[in-house]
Amino acid sequence: xxxxxxxxxxxxxxxxxxxKALNDINITINKGDFVTIIGSNxxxxxxxxxxxxxxxxxTAGNILLNKRNITRQSVEERSAYVAQVFQNPxxxxxxNLSILENxxxxxxxxxxxxxxxxxxxxxxxxTRDKIAALNMGLENKLNMPIGMLSGGQRQAxxxxxxxxxxxxxxxxxxxxxxxxPVNAALVLETANNIVKQDGLTCxxxxxxxxxxxxxxxxxxQLQNGTVIKDIDKTVTPITEVxx
Ligand SMILES: Nc1ncnc2c1ncn2[C@@H]1O[C@H](COP(=O)(O)OP(=O)(O)OP(=O)(O)O)[C@@H](O)[C@H]1O
Numbered sequence: 528x529x530x531x532x533x534x535x536x537x538x539x540x541x542x543x544x545x546x547k548a549l550n551d552i553n554i555t556i557n558k559g560d561f562v563t564i565i566g567s568n569x570x571x572x573x574x575x576x577x578x579x580x581x582x583x584x585x586t587a588g589n590i591l592l593n594k595r596n597i598t599r600q601s602v603e604e605r606s607a608y609v610a611q612v613f614q615n616p617x618x619x620x621x622x623n624l625s626i627l628e629n630x631x632x633x634x635x636x637x638x639x640x641x642x643x644x645x646x647x648x649x650x651x652x653x654t655r656d657k658i659a660a661l662n663m664g665l666e667n668k669l670n671m672p673i674g675m676l677s678g679g680q681r682q683a684x685x686x687x688x689x690x691x692x693x694x695x696x697x698x699x700x701x702x703x704x705x706x707x708p709v710n711a712a713l714v715l716e717t718a719n720n721i722v723k724q725d726g727l728t729c730x731x732x733x734x735x736x737x738x739x740x741x742x743x744x745x746x747x748q749l750q751n752g753t754v755i756k757d758i759d760k761t762v763t764p765i766t767e768v769x770x
Contacts, residue, residue, distance in 0.1 A: 528558040534588035548574040550752040563743035570749040581605045610689040614701040622674025633688035679710025697729040
């Protein structure tokens with residue numbers, strides 16, 4: 528589905544120092560893959576995700592989506608098929624808008640925002656049902672500003688919102704880093720269910736060894752900007768992960 532061909536990403540600092548964040552990455556991610564990405568600090572995980580979402584552009588190499596070259600496409604253009612959940616639950620929400628209004632904005636991703644004020648009862652009921660499935664009791668707080676919720680509650684909603692509009696690729700960069708273990712597990716289970724139900728392709732960065740073992744159908748390990756492991760977990764189940 529998505530291929531990274533001979534990807535390099537270098538950052539040049541103010542003093543001329545060049546940081547080689549990614550070196551000659553060649554990966555093909557197939558439709559339906561749930562790829563867990565691990566690696567030590569600075570190994571290039573976030574940079575890889577940013578290249579796929581379009582936040583960063585590669586220094587060299589190409590990114591192909593269904594054989595179409597999207598290397599120079601903007602984040603906005605890619606938002607038609609890429610959904611992203613960030614590490615910080617503050618990101619990706621408008622804190623002063625209500626839960627319902629945030630869901631409306633998410634639903635309108637890639638469409639005209641002039642439809643923002645057309646929240647009808649059907650949209651409200653649909654949103655309530657989706658949120659009720661989280662079992663967090665948030666379906667009764669649709670008019671509450673989303674900024675008043677806890678980090679875990681917000682992150683669970685971010686995940687639902689990210690996948691509200693049709694998308695093919697879900698990118699998650701340490702989505703549970705700011706959460707306690709109970710909320711982290713809830714968010715990951717929600718993600719896992721959405722990925723399976725909607726048949727999404729997913730890239731998920733984690734520093735948590737247990738999560739790296741438990742979630743995903745494939746595991747990629749980066750080190751110093753290169754891929755050092757690429758394991759199909761459906762063929763070779765993993766019981767241990769070392770950084
Ligand atoms: N905008 C930037 N400017 C300069 N250097 C950068 C920039 N973004 C990333 N880097 C550098 O690129 C390398 C890879 O960074 P990246 O954030 O991708 O690593 P990571 O594996 O996600 O790390 P972590 O686990 O700590 O989040 C690091 O050396 C980092 O300092």
